[in-house]
Amino acid sequence: MLERAFQNEMRRHQFWPAGAKVIVATSTGVDSMVLLTLLQRLPTALKPQLIVAHVNHELRAESVAEEAYLRQFCLENDLALQVAHWPFKQHPQTGIEAAAREFRYQFFERLMTAEKAAYLVTAHHGDDQLETLMMKFIRSGELHEMRGIQSQRPFANGMLIRPLLPFAKQDLRDFAVANNITSFEDQTNYETTVLRNRVRHTLTPFLKQENGQILQNANRFSQQLTAVLAQQAQLTTALLPLLDLKTTDKVVSGQLKAVKTLPAAQQTAIWQLVINQHFAHIGPLKEAQLQQLHQLVQSMTKPQGQLALGQGVVFTKVYERFQIGQLTGDEGVSKAEKSRTLTLNQWCTLPNNEQIGIFEINHLPRKLSGQQLIWLADEQWPIVVKPCQLTDAIMIDKTHHKTLKRLFIDLKVPQEKRQNSWGVWTQGTLIGHPEFRVSALFNHEQTGKIRYVLCYANE
Incomplete structure (x- = not known):
């Protein structure tokens, strides 16, 4: 019965053309040995050219006998075999299961390239699907993590295919017994220190007892959720122009005004898509992060934040704009930086790539981002540029002063500029910054003082 059902699945899906090279991941466990046998028995119109791929992880003493058996099996059945060893000295102290999987799939990828094979087949079955979904639900329940195992997906230069997903583990065992298929049991599959084993031996039997169709339900859930998420991604991609994205090597920035009007679910989908496209290495955002992000974006009382x-x-909000970027550890201006002395009619380039200078009227530079007239006495030189503190004060008229923190809030200066602000000083008194404000002590004509132009350029 299993063999006929398997062949029907192969006809229905047409995973590969007849005679195509197919790499079969084979561990000598009952699942992979049954898969290998089923593939061998396919009719000519469906049968591929098989290349058996085996990894000896050198984790158990039995692995020597398992490799030897598989070599003899392939020899007797005229099957090509490729074996890779994972040397014991390369085994990590922790996370060995994940490291072993990474080694296996790197080997499979290399083999597909070397053999010019476009298909890799593994023996994942319906019980694996149910176990995987239960484990993901236990660990997080995050929607984007609940898609389960896909029957086929892109891998390396081809496709990874799992044709046994519709079938139960017991179906494979029964077929192995009926056809005298030799296989090896990994005793670590019974160790209760591993979550998958606990799910396999306690939760899965209970679920099967409650509903005999639970494996079919698990596969259907995985397929439908995958389709829904794909549709959501397509619709969300159509909304991306609302962000007016600008990208560089390390930073993505854009507008918040339009996206803030969307329903929360669509906002969530947009941020997940942006992260996936530009910062995939950090993985999808967790629910708690998404809630914090939504609160920051929507907040009317917090126009800026990170x-x-x-x-x-880091996600940075600056009024109606946002920026997502990788902190390098050297961003921002150190407040301990030494001050820079200004030379008349020359630019001073700051660590944040801004330029500030004091020029005479007839020596103004051609390209400016901002300028302010100032009056200085000879005894007020030298003039220096140095980092500002938010507590520094500037005179806004003859009798009142304002801290830079308050001034920056009033002028809606972006947080980054607040943190990286340099000011022009004379003898401990803040003259100002030509992009923002010049102190009332220096911004009007005064007896005995000479007129200059305080200039600023940000390019």
């Missing part, structure tokens, strides 16, 4: 997204990536 949110850490993980692995040094």
Whole structure:
């Protein structure tokens, strides 16, 4: 019965053309040995050219006998075999299961390239699907993580195919017994220290007892959720122009005004898509991060703010704009930087790539971003440029002063500029910054003082 059902699945899906090279991941466990046998028995119109791929992880003493058996099996059945060893000295102290999987799939990828094979087949079955979904639900329940195992997906230069997903583990065992298929049981599959084993031996039997169709339900859920998420991604992509995205190597920036009017679910989808496209290495955002991000974006009382997204990536809100970027550890201006002395009629380039200078009227530079007239006495030189503190004060008229923090808030100066602001000073008194404000002590004609132009350029 299993063999006929398997062949019907192969006809229905047409995973590969007849005679195509197919790499079969084979561990000598009952699942992979049954898969290999089923592939061998396919009719000519469906049968591929098989290349058996085996990884000896050198984790168990039995692996020597398992490799030897598979070599003899392939020899007797005229099957091509490729074996890779994962040397014991390369085994990590922790995370060995994930490291072993990474080694396997790197080997499979290399083999597909070397053999010019476009298909890799693994023996994942319906019980694996149910176990995977239950584990993901236990660990997080995050929607984007609940898609389960796909029957086929892109891998390396071709496709990864799992043709046994419609079938139960017991179906494979029964077929192995009926056809005298030799296989090896990994005893670590019974160790209760591993979550998958606990799910396999306690939760899965209970679910099967409650509903005999639970494996079919698991596969259907995975397929439908995958389709829904794909549709959501397509619709969300159509909304991306609302952000007016600008990208560089390390930073993505854009507008918030339009996206803030969207329903929360669509906002969530947009941010997940932006992260996936530009910062995939940090993975999808967690629910708690998405809630914090939504609160920051929507907040009317917090026009500026930052949110850490993980692995040094930070979301920054500056009024109606946002920026997502990787912190490098050297961004921002150190407040301990030494001051720079200004030379008349020359630019002074700051660490943040801004330029500030004091020029005579007939020596003004051609390209300016901002300028302010100032009056200085000879004894007020030298003039220096140095980092500002938010508590520094500037005179806004003859009798009143204002801290830079308050001034920046009033002028809606972006947070980054507040943190990286340099000011022009004379003898401990803040003259100002030509982009923002010049102190009332220096911004009008005064007896005994000479008129200059305080200039600023940000390019």
